[in-house]
Amino acid sequence: MKSKWKALTRQQLFLPIFSLIVVLLINLVKDPGFFQIGLQNGVLYGRLIDILNRGSEIAILAVGQTLVVAVSAGTDISVGSVMSLTACGTCMMLAGYGNNSVTELAVPMGVGICFGLLLAFLCGCMNGALVAKLKIQPMVATLILYTGARAIGLVLCNNQITYIRYEPYKYFGNFLPGCPIPTPIFIAAAVIALMALFLKKTALGLYIQSVGINSRASRISGINADMICFWCYAICGLCAGIAGIIASSRIYSADSNNIGLNYEMDAILAVALGGNSLGGGKFNLSGSIVGAYTIQAITTTLLAMGVSTDQAPVVKAIIVIAIVVVQAPAFKQMLANRAARRSAAGKEAVG
Amino acid sequence: MENNVLIEMRNIRKTFPGVVALDNAQLTLHRGEIHALMGENGAGKSTIIKCLTGVYERDAGEVYMDGVEGNIWNHSTMDAQNIGIATVYQEVNLCPNLSVAENLFIGRAPTGRFGAVDWKTMNRKAQKIMDDLDIQVDVTRNLENYSIAIQQMVAIARAVDMDCRVLILDEPTSSLDDKEVEKLFRLMRQLRDKGVGILFVTHFLEQVYEVCDRITVMRNGQFVGDYTVAELPRVKLVAAMLGKDFDDLAAIKQEGTGKEKGEVLVECKNMSHKGTIKPFDFVIRKGEVVGLTGLLGSGRSEMVRCIYGADRSQTGTETMGGKEVHIRQPLDAIKLGMGYLPDDRKAEGCIADLSVKENIMLALQARQGIFHRVSEAKQNEIADRYIKELSIKTPSRETPISQLSGGNQQKVILARWLATDPEFLILDEPTRGIDIGTKTEIQKKVIELAGKGMSVVFISSELEEMLRTCSRLYVMRDGANVGQITDENGPITQEEVMSAIAGGDSHEK
Numbered sequence: 045m046k047s048k049w050k051a052l053t054r055q056q057l058f059l060p061i062f063s064l065i066v067v068l069l070i071n072l073v074k075d076p077g078f079f080q081i082g083l084q085n086g087v088l089y090g091r092l093i094d095i096l097n098r099g100s101e102i103a104i105l106a107v108g109q110t111l112v113v114a115v116s117a118g119t120d121i122s123v124g125s126v127m128s129l130t131a132c133g134t135c136m137m138l139a140g141y142g143n144n145s146v147t148e149l150a151v152p153m154g155v156g157i158c159f160g161l162l163l164a165f166l167c168g169c170m171n172g173a174l175v176a177k178l179k180i181q182p183m184v185a186t187l188i189l190y191t192g193a194r195a196i197g198l199v200l201c202n203n204q205i206t207y208i209r210y211e212p213y214k215y216f217g218n219f220l221p222g223c224p225i226p227t228p229i230f231i232a233a234a235v236i237a238l239m240a241l242f243l244k245k246t247a248l249g250l251y252i253q254s255v256g257i258n259s260r261a262s263r264i265s266g267i268n269a270d271m272i273c274f275w276c277y278a279i280c281g282l283c284a285g286i287a288g289i290i291a292s293s294r295i296y297s298a299d300s301n302n303i304g305l306n307y308e309m310d311a312i313l314a315v316a317l318g319g320n321s322l323g324g325g326k327f328n329l330s331g332s333i334v335g336a337y338t339i340q341a342i343t344t345t346l347l348a349m350g351v352s353t354d355q356a357p358v359v360k361a362i363i364v365i366a367i368v369v370v371q372a373p374a375f376k377q378m379l380a381n382r383a384a385r386r387s388a389a390g391k392e393a394v395g
Numbered sequence: 396m397e398n399n400v401l402i403e404m405r406n407i408r409k410t411f412p413g414v415v416a417l418d419n420a421q422l423t424l425h426r427g428e429i430h431a432l433m434g435e436n437g438a439g440k441s442t443i444i445k446c447l448t449g450v451y452e453r454d455a456g457e458v459y460m461d462g463v464e465g466n467i468w469n470h471s472t473m474d475a476q477n478i479g480i481a482t483v484y485q486e487v488n489l490c491p492n493l494s495v496a497e498n499l500f501i502g503r504a505p506t507g508r509f510g511a512v513d514w515k516t517m518n519r520k521a522q523k524i525m526d527d528l529d530i531q532v533d534v535t536r537n538l539e540n541y542s543i544a545i546q547q548m549v550a551i552a553r554a555v556d557m558d559c560r561v562l563i564l565d566e567p568t569s570s571l572d573d574k575e576v577e578k579l580f581r582l583m584r585q586l587r588d589k590g591v592g593i594l595f596v597t598h599f600l601e602q603v604y605e606v607c608d609r610i611t612v613m614r615n616g617q618f619v620g621d622y623t624v625a626e627l628p629r630v631k632l633v634a635a636m637l638g639k640d641f642d643d644l645a646a647i648k649q650e651g652t653g654k655e656k657g658e659v660l661v662e663c664k665n666m667s668h669k670g671t672i673k674p675f676d677f678v679i680r681k682g683e684v685v686g687l688t689g690l691l692g693s694g695r696s697e698m699v700r701c702i703y704g705a706d707r708s709q710t711g712t713e714t715m716g717g718k719e720v721h722i723r724q725p726l727d728a729i730k731l732g733m734g735y736l737p738d739d740r741k742a743e744g745c746i747a748d749l750s751v752k753e754n755i756m757l758a759l760q761a762r763q764g765i766f767h768r769v770s771e772a773k774q775n776e777i778a779d780r781y782i783k784e785l786s787i788k789t790p791s792r793e794t795p796i797s798q799l800s801g802g803n804q805q806k807v808i809l810a811r812w813l814a815t816d817p818e819f820l821i822l823d824e825p826t827r828g829i830d831i832g833t834k835t836e837i838q839k840k841v842i843e844l845a846g847k848g849m850s851v852v853f854i855s856s857e858l859e860e861m862l863r864t865c866s867r868l869y870v871m872r873d874g875a876n877v878g879q880i881t882d883e884n885g886p887i888t889q890e891e892v893m894s895a896i897a898g899g900d901s902h903e904k
């Protein structure tokens with residue numbers, strides 16, 4: 045029994061899932077109606093749905109961020125800004141440059157969205173090139189777009205908030221007609237499924253881990269380490285783009301200053317919460333996903349408990365620190381050593 | 396405690412999840428002796444050392460040291476250093492991105508008036524240490540610029556300089572040449588005469604008989620016996636280690652000798668790499684085993700790195716199977732059917748956290764390409780095959796390679812290249828840290844593969860081993876290929892090679 049419990053707690057997914065459950069239970073105690081899901085105006089509503097819905101962007105970002113962390117032992121801090129840039133690029137295309145509110149699209153919706161995603165992808169490529177080819181510290185390399193991308197977006201939108209008052213554009217962040225489940229949940233599920241499938245069917249996962257652990261040895265063994273690193277950043281950029289479209293569609297506009305604000309932090313925390321080492325190497329995508337929804341659950345809970353928006357991050361930080369410390373290998377080692385010493389001392393006393 | 400005993404370890408037990416690494420192990424080290432710790436790969440030699448120095452916490456057992464009160468529990472390597480135990484671990488654990496001098500003085504740097512590091516004194520002292528050992532390095536350059544052999548010497552110099560009572564050397568000679576080994580032995584004897592107790596792990600039996608006074612043998616984590624050198628001749632030692640009789644010196648039949656040579660497989664003309672190796676020519680035929688010999692830093696490894704594309708050659712041409720090839724990176728070489736086992740296992744071989752299976756599969760997967768994933772069933776089959784064939788001691792194929800003993804890690808990396816079934820295989824110190832039983836197996840394997848048409852380049856700091864396997868030797872000196880020795884007029888002899896390495900005139904037989 046005891047050893048089974050030990051084996052269970054040693055599972056990488058144990059803590060992320062455990063913390064998610066704790067957060068949900070706290071909610072349940074505070075508000076017995078927490079798990080209720082109702083149907084109103086033909087769409088589902090309820091806290092749980094809310095968490096799943098709002099957590100979509102973080103989950104999508106976490107997919108890209110996981111790869112980046114694993115391959116380069118660094119983080120892409122530009123994803124929030126890239127979300128904003130994507131939103132601005134898309135809305136600018138759809139509205140036509142200089143217009144700040146339209147009901148008719150200037151170009152087909154697909155063209156606008158592809159343009160936005162292309163921008164995001166290029167941002168990812170730029171980060172990738174800086175890190176993989178020029179060997180710049182990931183944090184520093186992505187700092188460029190962290191500050192730059194949002195500003196470029198503002199320029200694209202001519203310094204104003206561009207509204208797309210065109211019904212189908214709202215679908216991505218809200219509901220498809222006749223469907224009771226929010227669209228972002230589908231998009232997030234699709235991104236996750238696609239990545240999971242890709243990791244399962246190709247050797248990408250092996251390559252990423254191998255490069256992240258020892259890129260010199262990987263190169264000698266025939267892996268193009270720089271290329272793998274580059275592509276991880278490119279994919280991360282693309283994920284930021286998809287999240288940006290959702291965020292923009294929710295408010296059917298491109299609010300350059302607010303879209304994706306602080307999302308990079310949530311994405312990085314999601315990866316860490318998922319039990320992935322920020323030192324790179326081995327990774328677990330499902331951990332990051334669970335981590336993403338845990339973060340969202342914490343945020344939602346805090347807001348529901350009446351913690352104000354500007355204080356919520358403080359509480360979030362404390363919770364996250366606690367969870368990350370408990371997962372830290374050094375902490376685990378400390379516990380293990382103490383246990384070993386105690387059992388040895390016990391044996392001595394007996395013998 | 397018995398007189399003259401410096402360290403006594405009794406009933407040591409250490410388990411890792413799923414593995415009993417040490418069980419009832421014991422060790423007694425006396426003052427002023429060189430004590431060999433022997434055993435197969437995975438016998439628990441490194442683990443018992445780490446239990447002593449505080450890298451691991453033992454599960455049970457007692458450790459006593461002369462002059463230290465009671466049962467000792469070292470919780471960190473610092474604790475061990477403080478009571479006078481200096482250690483050179485099997486895997487060099489210095490900081491590659493610090494200078495040689497910094498590495499020598501980490502944690503004990505000479506300080507100036509305001510507690511700041513006195514760089515001048517430090518560099519001067521460091522240079523003196525290295526000069527005394529007769530090793531040419533610039534102590535202000537980063538350690539990563541130097542070969543694994545030099546790094547090993549730096550680690551040794553650091554430990555020796557620490558004014559210790561106990562010196563532990565875990566396979567310090569695994570990549571050293573005879574000349575460096577000689578220097579090290581001289582140093583060890585000096586320390587022994589000063590009363591230091593030295594614990595020495597090696598897989599080279601001759602070295603044991605050359606410097607050691609006593610031998611402790613371990614098998615499967617257990618204590619087998621503690622003998623004086625005189626009472627344990629070589630055959631008995633091998634039997635004690637393996638638990639069965641085994642003649643590792645049985646001549647391997649030189650099938651390559653006198654055999655009709657195949658056509659030329661790889662030919663290099665005038666290739667070079669700036670700063671490491673001068674323009675060289677190289678040729679190898681199908682089914683041939685060619686050795687590279689020369690002193691430390693003579694450019695053996697650099698030459699094969701150039702051929703394989705690990706370092707890109709700036710001049711000259713390379714042809715394979717008669718066609719000119721342009722290798723820009725290792726992947727190109729692998730696709731052409733080459734393989735390269737690097738000498739620096741930690742930096743260029745092991746992918747530490749990945750499993751034994753993934754480590755074995757890596758190069759094969761790379762050759763197939765990212766979109767052609769090797770199926771799980773095939774992966775398992777290949778991994779199991781090599782685990783059996785090379786007798787890799789591991790709890791399972793899913794165990795992270797970092798949890799294997801040093802010699803077993805080496806076998807995994809070797810398996811990685813054998814799994815790709817290359818036409819042209821470069822082996823740089825393939826038997827580094829591998830026990831005598833498996834070493835002979837690997838030599839046989841190389842000859843067998845050559846018999847099937849594979850061309851092999853074999854580099855080893857152990858000349859003996861190359862003479863057994865190679866039918867031709869290139870002689871390297873100061874980064875240049877200065878000649879070759881063939882076995883056309885009878886087997887190559889040790890004297891021949893020694894004189895060619897040392898000799899001034901280029902040697903052509």
Ligand SMILES: Nc1ncnc2c1ncn2[C@@H]1O[C@H](COP(=O)(O)OP(=O)(O)OP(=O)(O)O)[C@@H](O)[C@H]1O
Pocket residue numbers: 411412414415416434435436437438439440441442443485788789790797798799800801802803828
């Ligand atoms: N960190 C670890 N985690 C799990 N198992 C380990 C760990 N370190 C060592 N082992 C196991 O303990 C056993 C003894 O390993 P050890 O490294 O002491 O062998 P060794 O005698 O030094 O061998 P070698 O000659 O190959 O260096 C091996 O079976 C190994 O798998």
Ligand SMILES: [Mg+2]
Pocket residue numbers: 440441442485565800801802
């Ligand atoms: Mg060892």
